[in-house]
Amino acid sequence: MIITIKNFGPIKEFEFDTATDFMLMVGENNVGKSYAVSVIYIVIKVFLHGKERIYRDNEFYSEVNRLLDFLCHEVVPNSKEVSLTDAANKSIKELFERTLVNRLNRSMQNTFGSLYGLNNNCIDKAFEIRICWNGFGVTFKLSGGLLKISDYSFFKKVVMDHDDIVISSFYGCEIRVRNEMPHSILLKPLTDFFSIDTSYYGIDNIYYLPSAKSGLYLALSAFGPIFAYLSQERPNMSKQVDIPAIPEPLSDYYLYLTNSDGQASKTYSQYFTDIENNILQGKISFDNVQKRLLYNPNNTELNLDLSNTSSMVAEVAPLTAFLKFVIPFQPSLSFQSADTKYIPLLIIEEPEAHIHPANQVKLIKILAKLVKDGKIKLIITSHSNYLFNQCSNLVMDGSIDKDSFRSVLLRPNEIGSEAVDLEVDEYGIQDKNFVDTAEEIFEEKLKLFDKVNGIV
16 A cells, blocks of 8 residues: 655655555654654554444445446346446445545644645645555545545446446456445455555554654643543534644554553563663553553662653653553454454654664664564654664664665755655665765864864
């Protein structure tokens, strides 16, 4: 499945393919990295959570039944073959509109506020999201302050004769089904979509860890989960309630952390234990009474609130908690396919924050191993050359599979930021982001040496 974002905030165009197991995003400040990963998070979350509404939409089944009854009794007896292409595509479009579009707009508004000002201000074009999977596709475009379906392509051809319905898709597949029961076939593109089976590893859930994880966690803890919940319900309130606006990915992050029961996972034990032993130098636990994370330094009996720990501990603890208490205990949201393994997609913004370079290197090795072992898919945004260069080394030694890894530079220009794929081969990742600054600093140092030595 490919998600394409166009004309959004500072972004001209950005594309994400769920077949990618590990994506590293770099770039200057204010080029749209957070915008991009927030939209990816919202789109995948909305569609994964929306699958139940899709398959319980009685109006869709009633509409298909009415259409078939009309064709069988009024049209087909007097004709050899009847085209259902337009009607089938229209039915799926309306199904999307009833079940998913409102939720998509709600999540976007929860996260970005009013959508009126979110078009790219460098060019006069509307914000749009294009989603393509297995030859099917749908485009949502901003119009009148809301995202609406502007283009769609579900079926290439659907025809009905006296006995059968023949359905042809845009990627070459043709299905013939008895005309009494076509509903499951007409829903085939949606089954494909919600499975997100674009690689050996499908996505069964999605999680977002923001930048400044420690500060956000501590600030939200001070106000309690009530604000996070109310923030998500704001569009449904009949009266104005003055509460802090909390973007949906952040409120999800906090609610996940505070709804844990403190039971440690065995699935990710190897990985969070590595973080605790080699980076944190202590254990992370969860207080079920106060609903807070605690830190127990090695060789002590202390259980410290994160507000009383170092900035490094407070920053790494939420990631550790997600692996230890959250991700393994969430239900799968994908339709299961026998030939696909389903794993979560984890988005982490700036995992290097407040962390010494030596620990940045340790952390990215652990995260890369999680991906390599097939435990997670991963998207990281980063401003760290240490993290970037260690990823490059991990590509070279095979710890990161270069064929399922993508490194992207969001580069600004006069029409907005565009994604530039950095070349990845057996020699690592081509650096077009950090190297110029490093060279400038080095050249400045050489000039200062000359000045100190009286050469200039």
